[in-house]
Amino acid sequence: xxxxxxxLSLFFALSCFGPALGEExxxxxxxxxxxxxTSNYTGSDIVVFGDVERQEKxxxxxxxxxxxxxxxxxxxRRRDRVAGVWINHDxxxxxxMPAFYYLASSRPLAQIAPQAAxxxxxxxxxxxxxxDTVHAHHEVEPFRQAALRLMGDQGLYREAPLGVEFxxxxxxxxxxxxxxxxxxxxxxxxxxxxxxxNVVSAQSTPLFIDQTGLERRLYNWAxxxxxxxxxxxxxxxxxxxxxxxxxxxxxx
Amino acid sequence: MEIYxxxxxxxxxxxxxxxxxxxxxxxxGLFGVGxxxxxxxxxxxxxxxxxxxxxxxxxxxxxxxxxxxLAQWRKRAIDFTMAGVMLSGGIIGTVFGVWLFAVMRRxxxxxxxxxxxxxxxxxxxxxxxxxxxxxxxxxARAGGPPPVHPVNHVWIHGLPLxxxxxxxxxxxxVIPPILIGFVTGALSAIMGIGGGFIIVPAMIYLLRMPxxxxxxxxxxxxxxxxxLTTLLQATSNYAVDIVLAATLIAGGVVGAQFGxxxxxxxxxxxxxxxxxxxxxxxxxxxxxxxxxxxxxxxxLTLGT
Numbered sequence: 001x002x003x004x005x006x007x008l009s010l011f012f013a014l015s016c017f018g019p020a021l022g023e024e025x026x027x028x029x030x031x032x033x034x035x036x037x038t039s040n041y042t043g044s045d046i047v048v049f050g051d052v053e054r055q056e057k058x059x060x061x062x063x064x065x066x067x068x069x070x071x072x073x074x075x076x077r078r079r080d081r082v083a084g085v086w087i088n089h090d091x092x093x094x095x096x097m098p099a100f101y102y103l104a105s106s107r108p109l110a111q112i113a114p115q116a117a118x119x120x121x122x123x124x125x126x127x128x129x130x131x132d133t134v135h136a137h138h139e140v141e142p143f144r145q146a147a148l149r150l151m152g153d154q155g156l157y158r159e160a161p162l163g164v165e166f167x168x169x170x171x172x173x174x175x176x177x178x179x180x181x182x183x184x185x186x187x188x189x190x191x192x193x194x195x196x197x198n199v200v201s202a203q204s205t206p207l208f209i210d211q212t213g214l215e216r217r218l219y220n221w222a223x224x225x226x227x228x229x230x231x232x233x234x235x236x237x238x239x240x241x242x243x244x245x246x247x248x249x250x251x252x
Numbered sequence: 253m254e255i256y257x258x259x260x261x262x263x264x265x266x267x268x269x270x271x272x273x274x275x276x277x278x279x280x281g282l283f284g285v286g287x288x289x290x291x292x293x294x295x296x297x298x299x300x301x302x303x304x305x306x307x308x309x310x311x312x313x314x315x316x317x318x319x320x321x322l323a324q325w326r327k328r329a330i331d332f333t334m335a336g337v338m339l340s341g342g343i344i345g346t347v348f349g350v351w352l353f354a355v356m357r358r359x360x361x362x363x364x365x366x367x368x369x370x371x372x373x374x375x376x377x378x379x380x381x382x383x384x385x386x387x388x389x390x391x392a393r394a395g396g397p398p399p400v401h402p403v404n405h406v407w408i409h410g411l412p413l414x415x416x417x418x419x420x421x422x423x424x425x426v427i428p429p430i431l432i433g434f435v436t437g438a439l440s441a442i443m444g445i446g447g448g449f450i451i452v453p454a455m456i457y458l459l460r461m462p463x464x465x466x467x468x469x470x471x472x473x474x475x476x477x478x479x480l481t482t483l484l485q486a487t488s489n490y491a492v493d494i495v496l497a498a499t500l501i502a503g504g505v506v507g508a509q510f511g512x513x514x515x516x517x518x519x520x521x522x523x524x525x526x527x528x529x530x531x532x533x534x535x536x537x538x539x540x541x542x543x544x545x546x547x548x549x550x551x552l553t554l555g556t
Contacts, residue, residue, distance in 0.1 A: 042254050042263060075553045077360050085368075085542050088360050088551065099554065146550035180254070180263040183554070211258065218258040222490055230486025233494050234479045237311040237501055238318050244505030245319030 025053040026201040028191040033205070035178060036212035043180045046207070048104075049173045050191055061200075062105065062112045063164045064124060064192040065174040067207065069100030070185030071132075074151070076143040092143035096132030099183040100156050104163025104174040113197030122199055124192065126157045155179045184210050259493035260304045266499055268298065273503025277316060280504070281511020282518075283527045284320075284467065286313035286474060288445035289374065291500070292366075293534060300496070302363055306353070306444035307485035307492045308500070310478040313446040315501040316508050317471045317478070324468025331419035331465045334429060335472040338451075341430030342477045345437025350484040353441055357489070360553075369443050370538050377449055378531035385524035392521055420461045420469075428458060433473065441481050446474035449531075 028050030035044055048065045073095045080089035103125060105112060113119045120128045126148055134140050151157040156179070164174045176189075186206055193201040211219055222229045254263040272294050280287030288309050295305035324330055356365045411425035432454045436447030451470040455461045461469070486492040515523060 037256060041256055072554055075360070077551050077553075079546055079549050079551070081545075085364075086544075086546055087364050091360055143550070147552060150548075150550060150552040180256075181261075183261075211256075215256055215258040218494060219261075222259050222486065222492070222494070226487040226490060227483065229494065230483040230492055233311050233486065233492050233497055234314060234482050236494070236498060237315040237482075238475075240498075240501045240505055241315035241318035242322065244315075244509065245322055248509040 026191065026193045026203055027051045027053075028189075028203050028205070030189050030205050030207060033207055035207070035209045037184070037210065037215060038213055041180060044178050046176045046178060046189075047173060048176060048189055048191065049171070050203075052170050052172070052193055052201075060195060062107055062194045063166075063172050063174075064106075064109075064112070064194060065104045065164055065176070066124065066190040066192070067100070067102045067176050067178075067187055068098040068190070069156075069183055069187050069209075070098070071096045072099040072183065073097070074131075074147045076147050076150070078143070078146075090136075090138055092134060092136035092138075092140055094131035094134055094140075094144060094147055097129060097147065099185070100178075100187065101126060101129060101151075102158050102160070102176050102178075104160040104176065106162070106164040106166065106172065108161035109159070112194055115197065118197040122192070124199075126152065126159055129157070154181065156181070178209070182209055255495060255499070257300075257304075257493045257496050259490065260300055260496060262299070264298070264300070264496075269496065269499045270503040272298070273312065273500035274507040275503075276312075277504035277507025278511040278514075279507075279530070280316050281508035281513075282515040283511075283523060283530075284515070285448045285527070286316055286446035286478075287504075288313050288440075288443070289370070289449070289531070290534060292444040293370065293538065296363075296366075302366055303353075303357060303489060303491045304493050304496070306366065306442070307482070307489060308496045309444040310440065310446075310482045310485070311492070311497040312500045312504050314475055314478045314482065316504050317446065317474050319505070319508070321468060321471040321475060324471060327468070329465050330468035330472055331417055331461070332469075332472070333415070334417050334420055334422075334459075334461070334465075335469050335476070337415070337426050338429045338433035338469075338473045339476045341433030342437035342440075342473065343433075343480060345434035345439075346441050346477060346480050346484060347437075348434075349438035349441025350481065350488055352438070353485075354489060366443060367538050367542055369439065371535060371542060373439070373443070373450075374531050374535035374538070377453075378528055378535050380453075381524055382528035382532065385521050385528055388521040389525055420459075420465055422459065422461065424459065432458070433477075436473070437477050437481075440477045441484070446478055448474055 028048065031047040035046070050063070052061065052063070073093055074097045075091060075093045077088040077091045079086045082089070109119060109125050119125050123130065129148065131144065136143065148157060164172050166172050186208055189205045189207050191203045192199050210216070253266060255266045256263050272291065276287040276291045276294070279290060291309045291312060292305050295309065296302050353362070356362045411427050413426050414423055415426050416423050432451060436451055439445060439450070440447055448470055451473060452466055455466045455470060456463060482492055
């Protein structure tokens with residue numbers, strides 16, 4: 001993971017400062033750089049779009065769009081039967097996993113890079129997500145696989161094998177659904193241009209997801225002044241209970 | 253329409269939450285209990301994290317207890333000395349419960365502890381209630397006098413530190429009420445219940461309090477415990493969601509009024525019999541979850 005980080009940040013730095021370095025130039029953008037979670041937030045869509053230059057070499061190149069969430073620790077617990085009851089027994093904590101990962105590509109990943117190892121090098125694809133550090137007392141792989149599957153079930157790790165559509169020879173676009181249950185924080189929108197399974201150009205744009213308005217204030221209140229917040233909850237409960245007994249009191 | 257819960261950090265359908273509050277409020281008005289033992293599992297089945305469910309249900313109980321307590325207070329049917337003594341045990345129990353809650357949460361055994369406590373407690377209380385109300389129902393049908401409870405706890409009268417409880421016309425040791433308070437305080441923090449269905453039988457059968465002061469006194473004790481637990485859960489576990497609480501209470505206080513009206517038309521034995529069936533149904537559902545092989549052996553939580 002760290003290796004991937006260093007590799008990619010080098011790549012991004014070089015492609016920013018030296019446009020001539022990549023054999024082929026890539027320009028991309030995101031429809032918005034901030035998603036605000038409000039009281040009726042049920043998920044939203046962002047659009048990632050871009051353009052690859054050198055129209056004459058259009059054939060045989062692929063675009064992969066990745067939106068990845070803030071790093072998080074995922075704790076996976078496996079249940080075992082102890083004295084007839086199923087309890088959480090073994091556990092593994094995988095640190096440095098993205099809290100959200102969405103990949104859209106112009107073709108299925110298996111066709112973009114027939115050798116699985118090629119994409120593993122860049123950490124592209126749900127199956128290639130690796131933790132930075134692991135805290136476990138046993139073999140990690142089944143726990144990592146379970147984490148990938150469970151995050152997939154929650155709609156937090158997803159791949160759309162044909163999610164990137166070409167509007168012309170060079171112009172592409174991808175819709176990325178951001179579900180309601182996402183973590184707040186800084187996300188990265190990464191766009192890769194691949195040829196023959198190798199990344200030839202890449203770009204990264206930050207995307208922020210944050211609570212806003214009343215929700216944000218309530219969350220801050222609960223964490224900054226937990227006593228006052230708790231007291232307010234209790235007072236609210238007492239007042240609502242008292243009010244109901246006044247409103248519904250039977251005429252004597 | 254969906255609403256976003258700022259502390260649980262998830263979107264829920266507000267009608268579902270309001271409906272849960274309404275339904276549980278109706279049952280709590282009908283049976284004269286807080287309804288925490290129904291609401292916490294319901295919220296967990298719906299997908300609310302069990303830490304938030306346990307901590308937030310408590311303010312729903314505070315709200316549904318206050319109107320009953322005010323009515324009893326107007327009738328002067330509250331033994332404040334007894335409530336105070338029980339609360340002193342309750343405070344220690346609550347602090348212990350919240351501490352245990354935090355320890356189990358770190359160990360990843362929170363869900364297990366909540367389910368196990370529920371299974372043991374609901375199984376025991378449910379079968380006792382079923383038995384008692386069945387006997388009472390049969391006696392009532394036969395036209396005989398209500399059964400006398402031959403329980404005589406001589407040992408309670410032998411304990412030291414006796415205190416006069418004027419309203420209850422009792423002169424007993426403070427140790428049993430403190431212990432009852434401790435147990436309900438701890439259970440309240442761990443399970444998100446007010447503990448009415450433990451305190452009320454304990455007051456009647458163990459302490460031998462006159463029934464006319466039992467309801468009011470237990471409500472005061474429950475309000476004290478749930479208030480304290482809400483404060484402790486808010487400060488030590490950040491697990492109280494005020495939006496969830498407000499929605500539940502709004503449904504709950506309305507449902508409770510209808511429950512009280514329907515309850516007036518049913519007899520006491522019949523209500524206790526129905527409640528026993530309900531308690532046992534929740535017990536069986538939770539037991540099923542504990543002993544049946546889970547559909548997925550792995551479970552995932554965000555964080556360490």
